[in-house]
Amino acid sequence: MTLSADTPSEILSQLIRTRRSIRDFLPQAIPEKLLNEVLADANWSPSWSNTQPYRIAIASGAVRAKISSELCSLFDLGMAAQNGGALGKLRLLLTRRGLPDGDFSTQFTYPEDLQPKRRATGAGLYEVLGIGRKDIAARDKQMRRNFEFFGAPTVIFLFAHKGLHEFSILDAGIFLNTLMLSAHAHGLATCAQGALATWASPIRSEFKIPEPYQLICGLSIGYASESAVNNFNPGRSDANLLQIESQK
Numbered sequence: 001m002t003l004s005a006d007t008p009s010e011i012l013s014q015l016i017r018t019r020r021s022i023r024d025f026l027p028q029a030i031p032e033k034l035l036n037e038v039l040a041d042a043n044w045s046p047s048w049s050n051t052q053p054y055r056i057a058i059a060s061g062a063v064r065a066k067i068s069s070e071l072c073s074l075f076d077l078g079m080a081a082q083n084g085g086a087l088g089k090l091r092l093l094l095t096r097r098g099l100p101d102g103d104f105s106t107q108f109t110y111p112e113d114l115q116p117k118r119r120a121t122g123a124g125l126y127e128v129l130g131i132g133r134k135d136i137a138a139r140d141k142q143m144r145r146n147f148e149f150f151g152a153p154t155v156i157f158l159f160a161h162k163g164l165h166e167f168s169i170l171d172a173g174i175f176l177n178t179l180m181l182s183a184h185a186h187g188l189a190t191c192a193q194g195a196l197a198t199w200a201s202p203i204r205s206e207f208k209i210p211e212p213y214q215l216i217c218g219l220s221i222g223y224a225s226e227s228a229v230n231n232f233n234p235g236r237s238d239a240n241l242l243q244i245e246s247q248k
C-alpha cells in the first residue's frame, strides 16, 4: 500500500478509507514479530474503565487447519439439513451436530430498515464474484469460504467478557477496529467475520477459554491475493451522517 499523505490526519484518513475486507488470501505466513506489533497496537484500544474486557485466541498452522476442517464439517451438516427438507431438519435436531453452538446467535431476521444496505452489500459482493442471484449452490460455496478463513494463514478469535454486558462487546469492537487498522498500516489484510461466532465448540476444544469470555467474532488475517473479490468496495451512505432530528 502506498500512501500519498504527509500529515498524521491525512495518513490516518487514508488508512481508514483504504482498509477493505479481504476475502481471498495468499497462504504466506505472517512473521511473528509483525503480528506482535499489530497486536501491541490493538492493545492500546480504549475500553470501559480501562477494563480491557476482551481476550483473543490465535490459530495458525495445524490448529488453524483443524478448526477450519471442523467448522466446514459443521457448516456442511447445517446446509445438508437446510436443503434436506423436513427430514434433514429432523435429523439435525435429533443428532444436534451442525446446530449452532456459539455464545451468540448469528442467525436472525434483519430489521426491515437495515435490509436494503444488507442486500446491496450481498448483491455487490456476488456480482464481483460472478455469482448469479439464484445460484444458491455458488452462494453456499462462498459462505463456506468463511470457514476456510478465505485461505488466510492465521485467524484470531475474539472473546468478550460477559460481566460488562453490551459494553464489553462495544470494547471488543473498538479493539477489533484498532487491530484491523494497524494490520492495514503494517501491510496485512483482514476480514472480520461474525460468521465465525456461529460454532464455538471447535475453538473451545483447542483453547482454554476462561469461563466469563464469550466468542463474539473471528478475524482472518494475512496477505491479500490478487483476486477480484478483494477489489469489492461497498462504499458508505452519507445518510449515516445526518443528525437525528431535534424534538423541537
Ligand SMILES: Cc1cc2nc3c(=O)[nH]c(=O)nc-3n(C[C@H](O)[C@H](O)[C@H](O)COP(=O)(O)O)c2cc1C
Pocket (backbone or CB within 6 Å): 019, 020, 021, 022, 023, 121, 146, 191, 192, 193, 194, 195, 196, 217, 232, 233, 234
Ligand atoms: C463485526 C463484523 C462482522 C463481519 N462478518 C463478516 C462475515 O462473517 N463474513 C464476511 O465475508 N464479511 C464480514 N464482515 C465484513 C463486512 O461485510 C464489511 O466490513 C462491510 O461489507 C464493509 O466492507 P469493508 O470492510 O470492505 O469496508 C464483517 C464485518 C464486521 C465489522
